[in-house]
Amino acid sequence: MLVTNEQRIKRDIEILKKFTATPGAGVTRLSLSDEDRKAREYLIAEMKEIGLLVKIESPGNIRARLRGKEPEKPFVMVGSHIDSVVKGGAFDGVAGVIAALEAFRTMQENNIETRHSLELVIFMEEEGSRFGRALMGSSFLCGKFGIDDLDKFRDSNGITLKEANVALGLDVDRPIKRLQPDEVKAMLELHVEQSVVLDNQGIPLGIIEGIAGVRWLEVTLRGVADHAGATPMSFRQDALRGAATVIAAIPSIINSSGSPHTVSTVGKLECNPNVTNVIPGEVKFTIDIRDIDKEGIEKVTSKVKEFVKKVAKDNGLNHEISIKGDNAPVYLSKKVLNVIEEEAQKADFQYLKMISGAAHDSMVLSELTDVGMIFVPSINGRSHCPEEKTNYRDIKLGADLLLYSLLRLAERIV
Ligand SMILES: [Zn+2]
Known part of the structure; x- marks a missing residue:
């Protein structure tokens, strides 16, 4: 049976890990930085080694x-x-x-050919x-941005994306060719889960059905800033007390909305004047609401609105709620999902069909083509931190499933 090579996967990941701006403190590899350039050089050499035709396009995508x-x-x-x-x-x-x-290497080593290019x-x-x-x-590849947008993006040192592209030797005058729906048959992406679901259940593979939508609400409560000693409790219009009531009620709001997959987080709060001996006059906080089901997001939004209104009334506050961000959930292709699932069953791999809570590039591609995603477990769910880890044997299993799915989609000949 055709299998990928775990040792090579491990070697490559450990080599790339060294291209970091913060040695000993995780991987810091910002795009088009020196570290990123070294990682690119390594990968491009590996790709050429197996005969791939490599092209680099603005703003720095390698194809x-x-x-x-x-x-x-x-x-x-x-x-x-x-x-x-x-x-x-x-x-x-x-x-x-x-x-x-590694999937490409395995194909090359075994002289496998496909009808479609990969x-x-x-x-x-x-x-x-x-x-x-x-x-x-x-987003650039799918035409959401074009060549004229290159100088609109700047890093914290004031270097524009255009300058960084010139430094990389890219042509910044020719328009960027947008990927057309008829050029591409499907897109697959394997990614670490970045959460605890697979690790908790001891399942090595996730097949993704969709990517959760996310809505950001900003709630402002206005009361009266007053003396913390001289104002009797019953006369207060305390904006923070109102905010605390709303925040504490969010789990029960989610429960009562009847949407089992909705999650919500209050991660940011500003209190004014934020002084020990003054009753808070104004509080602003955000509510992040996510679900694969748009209905779930809508239901929680309207329950939150209702509850904020009630709390404002009970505490003598003015209130305002605005939507600061809104991305609809994305369902991935049923067709590709079926291919991945059938291949997993054929190979007797244990898997879980699941939802991704985080956004990925594939989500952007799903506007043009059929997209499928495979997750591998993140140990203890840790990610975006130096402790982030996935077992190499799980990545190898994921690479095998990726390989089998690619061979189906690209139509293996021999
Ligand atoms: Zn990622």
Whole structure:
């Protein structure tokens, strides 16, 4: 049976781990930095070694083609990213790139040919850690940005994306060719889960049905800032007391909404004047609501609105709620999901069908083509930190499943 090589996967991931700006404190590899350049050089050499045709496009996406027998047919794309957050881990993005590379190597070693061409893609800046825009490479590839947008993005030192592209030797004058729906047949991405579901259940593989939508609400409560000693309890219009009541009620709001997958977080709060001996006059806080089901997000939003209104009334406060961000849930392709699931069953792999709580480049591609995603467990769910870890044997299993799915989608000949 065709299998990928765990030792090579381990070697590649451990080599890439060394390209960090913070040695000893996790992986810091911002897009188009020196560390990123070294990682790119290593990977491009590995890709050329197995005969891939490598192309680099603005704003820095690497696209490496393995020619099929019928190259005029739409190609099958597979990949992820190698940029990181500051002091992040060695597996986020990298696991998917190396699994894809290893799948290609295994095909080449076994002289396997496919009808459709295959393309390994490494998206530039998935994390948004340098130029402040997450999913940047895939957004450029799909035509959400063009060549004229290159100088609109700047890093914290004032260097524009255009300058960084020039430094990388890219042509910044020619328009960026947008990926057309008829050029590509499907996109696959393997990624570490970045949560606890697979690890808790001891299941090595996740097959992703969809990516949760996310809505950000901002709630403002206004009361009266007053003397903390001289104002009797019953006369207070305390904005923070109102906010605390709302925040504490969120778990029961979620429960009563009847949407089992909705999750919600209050992660940011500003209190004014934020002084020990003054009753808070104004509090602003955010509520992050996520669900794969748009209905779930809507239900929780309306329950939150209702409850905020009641709390404001009870405490003599004014209130305002605004939507600060809204991304609809994305369902991945049923067709590709079926292919991955059938291949997992054939190989007798244990898997779980699941939802991704985090966004990925593949989500952007799902507007143009059929997308499938495979998750491998994150130990203790840790991610975006130096402790981030996935067992190499799980990545190898994921790479095998990726390989089998690619061979189905690209139509293996021999
Ligand atoms: Zn990632």
